[in-house]
Amino acid sequence: MATETLTAERILAATEDVLRLYGPAKATVVDVARALGVSHGSVYRHFRTKAALREAVTKRWLDRTTAELSRIVADGSRSAEDRLALWNVALFTAKRKKAGADPQLFATYEVLLRENSGVVDEHITELVGQLVRIVQDGVDAGDFTPVEGDVEATARAVFDATIRFHDPVYAAEWSKPGIEAEMDALLALLVNGLKRRP
């Protein structure tokens, strides 16, 4: 292993494994170096601080969700209305899966959230950007009317309105019975609100 080139990608993959094992409080750069069979100095040449490494691994993990969602955004075979609902359900499903199946990485994400990390802000900006594209497509197709004529503000309002289903502070509620029905009612209300009036 140590003879392979030590890339940032290899370090991040190992960090993800180490975080899964030990969690954000206990995982150290030495653990990551040991998993890779290199010195911790070699890791620090790629990531200058433990915080930088933690941010990079969370960004990589969040980017996987954004990439998944971008396929829904780009699916021109579906109406904007359908994509809006599918996108929200996919985001909820991804977050819920992460909270359940990846609790240690999820905890890392929560640490970054509390630290007001730029990584989380960028993630949110990207998600709202995807919603802007869906809303704009709906407006272009004559299906949607943006609130106050402002597509950006409308996309942000949709994102804010569904915060209970994607903000990790509500993770404990995501396994409650009836949560899907509550989300469906909310999405139906939002889609109604977006639809152009005849």
Added chain:
Amino acid sequence: MATETLTAERILAATEDVLRLYGPAKATVVDVARALGVSHGSVYRHFRTKAALREAVTKRWLDRTTAELSRIVADGSRSAEDRLALWNVALFTAKRKKAGADPQLFATYEVLLRENSGVVDEHITELVGQLVRIVQDGVDAGDFTPVEGDVEATARAVFDATIRFHDPVYAAEWSKPGIEAEMDALLALLVNGLKRRP
């Protein structure tokens, strides 16, 4: 003071003052008793535990908001659409004022939230109940169509959609510039979603 009858109401008023001064972590039942000029045993005769006292004082504080909002709900001179917007703005204003002007009581409320206290659940049930009345009035007047024909689910969806503007976990965002505009866009989207289609 000590010669007046020691009522639950007097104890709660004193507890509110003591919590304002010392906060939920440091305030004790002895502080409350001292403020009233009575023994702590007299306080315990009305509230059996510190937790019970803390719950009762938070309930009283939350009930003041609910009472204020109930006047908007009952105002038959306004349309359901106007009342829905006014109610949400009033709730946001009350929560924001509490977070800013009453930080120690707000911290008590946050402690109860984390403890999943019944007091907070009751408060939320009451708020959703008020929204049910507004939505039902809108339906009766022929202005609103409930999502999936379900007024309760629709009211709950409106409450969920505006969670960023009333859940204390977002208190830090409530003083950000632009927050009112974000709320207005969201309310406009929700009212659009409720409006009956011609």
